[in-house]
Amino acid sequence: MMEKEPEGIENYEGPAGGWGALKAVAEAIKDQMGLSPKTRALLDMNQPDGFDCPGCAWPDPKHTSSFDFCENGAKAVTWEATPKRVEPQFFAEHTVSELWNWSDHDLENQGRLTTPLRYNRATDRFEAVSWDEAFAVIGKRLRAIADPNQVEFYTSGRASNEAAFLFQLFAREYGTNNFPDCSNMCHEATSVGLPRAIGVGKGTVTLEDFDHADLVICIGHNPGTNHPRMLATLRAVSLRNKPIIVINPMRERGLERFENPQSPVEMLTDSATRLASSYHQVRVGGDVAAIKGVMKALLEEDALRVAKGEESLLDRDFIANETVGFDALKADIENTPWDRIVARSGLTEAAIRDIARVYWSSSNVIICYGMGITQHRHGTEAIQQLTNLLFLRGNMGRPGAGICPLRGHSNVQGNRTVGITEIPSETFLSRLDQAFGIKSPRQHGHNAVKAVMAMRDGTAKAFIGLGGNLAVAMSDPQATFPAFKGLDLSVQICTKLNRTCLLTAEETLVLPCLGRSEQDYQATGLQFITVEDSMSMVHASTGRLKPASEQLKSECAIIAGIAKATLPQTVVPWDALIGNYDLIRDKIEEVLPDFYDYNKRVRVPGGFRLRVGASKREWDTPDRKAHFLVMDSMVEDEPANEAKLTLMTVRAHDQYNTTVYGMNDRYRGITGRRDVLFVNADDIAELGFNNGDVVDVVAGDRVLPRQTLVVHAISRGSVAAYYPEANCLIGLEDVDPESWVPAYKSVPVELRRAQ
Structure with missing residues (x-):
């Protein structure tokens, strides 16, 4: 019997990069931007006087070339700078129930959001509202929650240092250290280990x-x-x-x-x-x-x-x-x-x-x-x-x-540096309190997994998302999706429509914000923001494009608007901080001494590096020594050791985190599909399957249905499926117990022929 050749699968023989990458960039520009003059924005990306790539956190070289961006960075910018728009009329034509059945790619591919939106449960549609109304609704809901620890403040790596600092300031003045963030799902093990x-x-x-x-x-x-x-x-x-x-x-x-x-x-x-x-x-x-x-x-x-x-x-x-x-x-x-x-x-x-x-x-x-x-x-x-x-x-x-x-999103490390953490130090909180005259809570808060657990169990009442698509990124959608729908309040601050926006709570608002490539004008003129790359370099980023809509606000301005509406007696000078981001950076410097001369040093092309003591053999451990640490069990008791196969989730090449730019995975030879399972040829044969067979992937009582087997150069005993589709195989409790990172790459599975 001849082995079947799966549809949309071929052996990729080329290198990474090369003409394939240039072709992909050209196709992304054509698909998202056409002949728009905004394509020139690519030449401003990662340049000293331009904007930082909204993609990965790899550092910029000191001597930049005429263009310094990669294929996926170009996709990220074209995806953000697209002329496609999601106007209020779009929601008049499509109910949330209908949109739920769209693919994640199709949802984001509709383009940029242009106006604040509020969900109307009676019509099952989002409707345009003013910023004042949006802030008032959110403020009223947050004031009605008796315990601030019932609110989750989520941050994605897209947020700038300035926005992240204001976000944690607002949450702590409000009264909680609940800061689930995207690093909880990727590099929290680094932050702990x-x-x-x-x-x-x-x-x-x-x-x-x-x-x-x-x-x-x-x-x-x-x-x-x-x-x-x-x-x-x-x-x-x-x-x-x-x-x-x-x-x-x-x-x-x-x-x-x-x-x-x-x-x-x-x-x-x-x-x-x-x-x-x-x-x-x-x-x-x-x-x-x-x-x-x-x-x-x-x-x-x-x-x-x-x-x-x-x-x-x-x-x-x-x-x-x-x-x-x-x-x-x-x-x-x-x-x-x-x-x-x-x-x-x-x-x-x-x-x-x-x-x-x-x-x-x-x-x-x-x-x-x-x-x-x-x-x-x-x-x-x-x-x-x-x-x-x-x-x-x-x-x-x-x-x-x-x-x-190797950090993922471009400022995930910077967010943590400026205070996005559920376990803040006493030193940080004391300096924050002194700088602003507030009294921060000392009780440790929720990370991402604990936040969703609290939502699932009904002890969390509200969620405010500063970017990201948490419900899709998180493991266990069987629990996560209903958890979002059970909230009293869900607020999503984003540039595009995504699936988390559609998980409507009792009150749901979607607030459109500026992208990193766009001009941010405030009371004192054009502002720049700052980000920290994966090697602790802090540098400026200045948007060059005209905003997608006149109604868009910056993340900083949105945070300030919510804060003022929620805390009528706030002691934070929100208007002054938003009017001049230099003042935000002054406050960051006051709270975090490693940012000394912040505004001066960040204006130097390329920025500056924050202190990393270990780089100079200065060990900031309690005993001032570096520590050899023993792992004596070698995790012999892991379920992965008992399984015939262990699954890991992977990203496709046409993808960045939960954003799916297209249905191809060029370097692995996949075209037009994402329903595949990469398996070693010997494992396929030993299990009695053939290349191209359709199987269900089973992890206990969890099932990822109808995946096509693809012979791939992967180690024996290992299989790989796409993220986030395979998140359904991972329970909320399936985590690294030290860092609470979901075990996306430790999933014991078996394969069954699909019915």
């Missing part, structure tokens, strides 16, 4: 460190789709003939080879630069075992050399002077047998020893990791094993070496 190890929840490297690295290890990320501008940095490392080791369950073209659209030679000769010098396909969830294996091989080789009187492979001075906990880690590694490491990691002992050999042969090493590490039941501990490996040879706090978490 790194401080215990190095004293700060941020990466320690800068973009310039890659110029001095002798080895880059990429583990659990896919730059070709999720942070494409990183490809140019990896290309530069490869061109210096320095190794790049990849540890990833799936083979991703953006980690294998790259054709730089800004390189005339590569484009004209149709050549590409090899990226990965070695590619190790670890089993999903086997990263900790693999890293433990590398440490075990290193320690074994070191012991042999020391016994022969040779120089130690370990940086013993660094270990002795800068760290604590080495002996406990050494004992744990020595007591972990190779057979457990091999079985759990999916890699051979020889392959792991090869990684270790390259590691100890390299003077300066950077480890880059993404959500393939953080979105596990053991994500926090996995990150700590990466720092353990770096500590062994002193690869922390010196040029060309360190840890590099």
Whole structure:
């Protein structure tokens, strides 16, 4: 019997980038903007006097080129700068019940929202309202809630430092520390795990460190789709003939080879630069075992050399002077047998020893990791094993070496820096209270999962979303969707219509805001905002385009409007702050001393870097030492170990977070569909299926129906499905217990032939 060829599936042979990327940019411009002069906005993106990309958080180079954007950045801008509009007439023609049956792509593809909207339950339609009415309705509802801790204040990574600071200020004056945010679903494991190890929840490297690295290890990320501008940095490392080791369950073209659209030679000769010098396909969830294996091989080789009187492979001075906990880690590694490491990691002992050999042969090493590490039941501990490996040879706090978490949305790190956290420090709250004359609550609040649980259980009454599409991003839509519909109040501050807007509460308002590419005029003239990239660089962003509608307000102005309507006795000078964003930055500086001379330094092209103590071996831990941290169980009790298959969710190339630009996934050869399950060929055969069969993916009593099997270069025992479609397989309780990040990549599943 011949194996079926699934429709819309082909083998992609090209590199990442190249002519395919340029063609995709051209198609995005044509589809969203046509001949609009706004296409020139692409030339302002990531330039010193322009606006920051609303996509990923990869830093800008110091010397920008004539254009400095990637394919997905271009899609993000065309999606925002589109001339398509969602006017009030649109809602007169379409009920919410009808719109619910539209795809997520079709909802956002209608274009920009133009006016504040209020849901009318009697007609099942959104209707235009004035800003004054919208603010009054929200303020009245919030004042009627007896306990401020029954309100959830959500922040997406799109928000600027200024908007995020005002948002947390309003919520704390209102009386709560409930700050679910998008980092709770991606890099919260970084925010929890790194401080215990190095004293700060941020990466320690800068973009310039890659110029001095002798080895880059990429583990659990896919730059070709999720942070494409990183490809140019990896290309530069490869061109210096320095190794790049990849540890990833799936083979991703953006980690294998790259054709730089800004390189005339590569484009004209149709050549590409090899990226990965070695590619190790670890089993999903086997990263900790693999890293433990590398440490075990290193320690074994070191012991042999020391016994022969040779120089130690370990940086013993660094270990002795800068760290604590080495002996406990050494004992744990020595007591972990190779057979457990091999079985759990999916890699051979020889392959792991090869990684270790390259590691100890390299003077300066950077480890880059993404959500393939953080979105596990053991994500926090996995990150700590990466720092353990770096500590062994002193690869922390010196040029060309360190840890590099790859943040997702462009200012998700900045939001956290300026106060978006449910567990604020006493120092921060005291300084905030002093700066504004308020009394912030001290009780810890809700993260994203706890917020949805509170909504589900009826103990949360209201939700205010500063951007994002939380209901779709969150795991367990079976619980999350009804939770939103059970609220008294839902407020969505956004640029486009999305599915969370349609989960109508007793009172629902949608407030359209300016995009990052648009001009923001306030009382003192054109304003700029600031963002922090994944390497702690803070820089200015100034919108250049005319707003999509005269009725749009900035996120800052919307927050101030809600605050004034909710808190008639507010002591915060909201009007002054909104009239001149310099005053917001002055207050940020007053509360957060690391922002000293904020307005002066951020006006320097390229901005400034915030202090990261670990970058200079200043460990902001209680004992002022870096900490080796032991994970002795190697998560042997995880459900993933009991399952035949472990599923991870992945993003398609035509996608950014929950925004689906199109139905293609070019680098994986998928065209026009998202109902596929990537599986290893041997696993398909062993299970008695064929390529192209349609199956149901089952996780306990949860089912993702009718997925087409696609043979893919993925490790044995691992399968992958698209996010957010596969979120239905993950319960709200399925989290990393340390950070509460949903276990999007630790899902034990079985496959059943679809009925």
